[in-house]
Amino acid sequence: MNFLFTYGFYGISVLLLAAFVVSYLHDKRRIRVGMLLTSGLLMLALSLMITLIRIADESGTVRYAAILGAFAVVLLLPLLVVGTGAGLIYNARILWRKEGFKLNNLLTLALGLLIFLYLGLLVSSPLWTDHEELAMPILLMTAITGYLGFVFLCYLVSCVLYNLVRPKPPRDYIIVLGAGLKGDKVTPLLAGRLNRGIEFYRKQENLPYVPPIFVVSGGKGSDEMISEAAAMRNYLLEQGIPSEWIRMEDRSVNTLQNMAFSKQIMDAERGEGNYTCVFTTNNFHLFRAGVYARKAGLKAEGIGSKTAFYYLPNAFIREYIAILSMYRKWHISVIIAIVLMFGLAGLLLWWMDRSAGVGV
Template sequence: MDFLFINVFSYGLTALVLFAFMISYLRDKRRIRVGMLLTLGLLMLAFSLMISVIRAADEIDTVRYATVFGALIFIVLVPLLVIGTGAGLIYNARILWRKEGFKPKNLLTLGLGLLIFLYLGLLILAPFWTGHEELALPVVLIATITAYLGFVFLCYLVSCILYNLVRPKPPRDYIVVLGAGLKGDKVTPLLAGRLKRAIAFYRKQEAMPYVPPKFVVSGGKGSDEMISEAAAMRNYLLEQGIPDEWIILEDRSVNTLQNMAFSKKIMDEESGEGRYTCVFATNNFHLFRAGVYARKAGLKADGIGSKTAFYYLPNAFIREYIAILSMYRKWHIAVIGLIVLMFALIALALWWVNRSVGV
């Protein structure tokens, strides 16, 4: 009877969370809470199904054996998956260095891979810490914070996948192309991918009975760049046969938020605030964060993402995740602070109990 109540309650709570996800998704897809609600809902659904299986196992021996077998597979596969992830990240770092060069921004996959093996080492050595029980609580604290950051990363990936599934359709009045680094005065392959994706959208709308959208190429001049990113993008578009009068330059921005804000100002001045439609073009790994910045800038626009070389994606997604953590750092610091406070109270309680027993 108790299991039945827990099962019904868990299914009800799961339905409520998934309903909240649907409402949040329909209202604004550019929020990480959309991914959090879906991830939490799916985890709760898995828990509810597990309870259902356990209830059924009381009556059917086959289900009981299947449950035990499934648990054993889970126990074996999870460590292998973690080890494989760590090894894959380190191997990816080697490929990235060979293709993109040894740069600080390309060290993220190596760092995460090494941290995974360091963490596994701590867990493996934990049973041999006899006589050092005082280390148990700090290890559990680290594990809890790691689990929280891992959950946030999973939610971020789910948010990215959901947002990449959005397919803005013509007609649109503008296409905002977000800048990236240059090589001399030429666009890099990464930036060329964004421009090609924008051109494909332009051609698609041009083939319809609509006026094609104007390009707003957005990006200022870096200290190590010969010309502004906007000027380099304009030159590329001209080479691809895009009319010059269909290209608008925004050459002051130095980050994605400014890309969105300054481009919005240009479009507002030309067409009137709220009297136009637009999309923005960037790489698929950057699409979700760019959407978040579009929302922050007050720009009603979804994005179209260009494909990125597979070897580049792990490092890029880690970099984007760190940027998302930084964007919402106050929330994450508060949560981690609460976790640390909880463990501090547990440590204080254990000290008080040991002191009382000693007395």
């Protein structure tokens, strides 16, 4: 029975990892790819842990192994959590100094403070006091936090996997996704996207292929002097890209429209699906942009431009929130299910306590 129990976990690990391979090869632009890989690796780690415990039990050292494991959890996990919270707050300080005080730069600070608030609640938790009626809400909050943390881990895994994809020439088009402007000039962030596209263009130009056509995509914001597409076109011309190799898409106001409207331009020139393309954006935005490309019916792989390291934590948190919003119906359903499970557990415990009281 123990044999079947142990190797059953290994079987589940293999199935999850096999499903990951199939899903990855079919479409890399789905968060389930990261979920399958993360779940498979976690299940594999659990299987190995069970195997080690069995070996330790058979050799009579299980007590020492348990003590070592408990020591690691009790000491290292709090240090990891505290270090993460402190690192996020420190990152917010660096971000403000380099980028200025903006509302969208508050995410790392907010998350860091929430981590310390959560730790404070656990330290002074009703779980360690006589107010047992508050224990269930604390456990419920922990479960919801654990779920959101797991989704964040899966999202990061999906991002890393998608950033590892390296599209190769030849491609017919390069879509450059817009970002904010500074006056009528591109920002360093947007210049990075354009330079990544130019790098791909030059690479294909040096091979025996026709160079790809740029589709610069971005409309004019209410606080912008010209459209992002116009500013990007000007930048490409300054970098020596011929005007006949540039198409402008200047209607879009978000990433989904970037993809959909750019697709319309390419479909009109070559016919629907009769071309190949890549898109460029920043590495932190690459996965979500790929998801929107899929939603727009565009078969395109992304190439990411590098982003300053200090900017990445805040950017990834913002992207994660956007991913949660994109699939909000699913996540709300899961959270409601967790609440209902804890509610039923609370009712069961109340009924058991009441029954015990009546029996007495």
